[in-house]
Amino acid sequence: MWFPIVLLGVIGFAAYFLNWNLLLSLDFSVVWEYRMVLLKGLMLTLALTACAAVLGLFAGTVLAIASQSGFAPLRWIVTAFVEIWRNTPLLVQLIWIHFALPLVTGINTTALESGVIGITLQASAYFTEIVRAGIESVPKGQWEAAYSLALPARIRWTRVILPPALRTMIPPLVNLTISFFKGTAILSILHVSELMTVTNRISNVTFKPVELFSSIAVIYFVVGYLMSKGTLRVEYYLQKRER
Amino acid sequence: MSAGQAAENPFIHCRGVSKYFGNFKALDEISIDIEAGEIVCIVGPSGGGKSTLLRVLNALEPIDSGEIQIDQIKLPGSRKDVEDIRREVGMVFQQFNLFEHMSIRENVTFAPRMSRKMSTENANELAENLLRRVGIAEQIAKYPNHLSGGQQQRVAIARALAMQPKAMLFDEPTSALDPEMVAEVLDVIRELAESGMTMLIVTHEMGFAKEVSDRMLYMSGGRIIVDSETQEFFQSVDNSDLNQFLSKIL
Ligand SMILES: Nc1ncnc2c1ncn2[C@@H]1O[C@H](COP(=O)(O)OP(=O)(O)O)[C@@H](O)[C@H]1O
Ligand SMILES: [Mg+2]
8 A cells, every 4th residue: 555655755856856968968879870880789799799708608518528437636726717717707708818928928918809818708607517517417217227328428428318418407507698798898898899888989089988888788688588588488498399 | 057056257257246325235245157148137135236246247337345247257356347347247226217408319329339330320220229139129219208218218228238238237127117117128138048148137027037037135224135047046045044935016
């Protein structure tokens, strides 16, 4: 009964303090004006996300399999890799790769290359954990059946263990991919020309940061939302096929 | 073949086989010989080491001491020996362990194709024959979770047979089944027994064991306490442990 009244009160209170002049002065035409540049930025963001997801999942799967090895030093290396990349900021990692690594190795990488390497490495660390959990969720009986049928190791992994493991991993994989999609924004520190970088550049020449950054927030939201809904449908379809 | 009597060339030969889990001795100096074509049922209390014995015979668990020889292949052995043993010896599990993401056809054809390099065409024909033999030919396109427990276990038997093994190991094949499905699975195993397959069967179905087996083992505490011809086992073996076990279960 009193709840709508309180809500109205809060809204009114907020409206009173809002700077209506500022809101009314917003000019979103700048977004339309620079639409092609922004679109190009979005494409690069999506390409970087795809890189992180595909290469990261591949490397993560290899590392997760290595983490099941009977050879202890191999397991330690995997654990060290995963923990280091998961527990340091992506920003620091990018600076290592872009500025420190060339000093050590003598190989210079472009901003884009450094960005791809950084985000892929961090993605592989996170994906390793997810794939490992997926592998461990496969019942022991599936392993035993595979062993007792003398299936070669490669077949055992690719055809018996990984398919059901990947199935259980779809929701966490989607969530992780979406967080890397948003995470690409950090690559703007290297001026990689993805969506965040180009928005920054436009904002620097047009002086319309509020309009631009609010608009790309909406773009990030919509694309992320579609990714999550779309992939969950795929999962639903796969499940239905086997029931 | 009666208990303890050393055969000329036993198909399965175990000498002094021990298996530890940590400090726990799950198998304690097991020695048995099993002839080709022999049907041996293993009974005994839970935790007695029955499953472990079958698992070491299928090289699913490495042994800590002693020696196993199956059809001239020795364990412990190289990786190839391990795979050869698994090809020769089929295993059926209590929980079926079918590949849930594969159709019934794929479940049965998969191992012959992947580990015996059989052509898809031949494997399909083999699968159809085997599924007809276990009475579920019409379910071939379905997935395991469409099937009842009894049907799944029969598919699991067909899957093991598709490797054309020389011996079969059954670890409580009917224990996870609803009572009304036990008979359909036992019928399949019985038919297999009549075909002359060498078999080791862990079971609590005493009537069935009495009927199909040539020989009975009673295991407890990781040891074979009684090893005797079936008739003798149920009538005249004088072992207080066994008699107590039988009086409880019968
Ligand atoms: N993987 C394992 N790790 C530790 N202990 C085990 C393992 N497998 C079996 N055991 C132990 O070995 C003993 C024998 O088990 P098992 O062979 O399964 O007995 P049974 O099949 O006769 O019930 C049990 O005490 C069990 O707890
Ligand atoms: Mg058991």
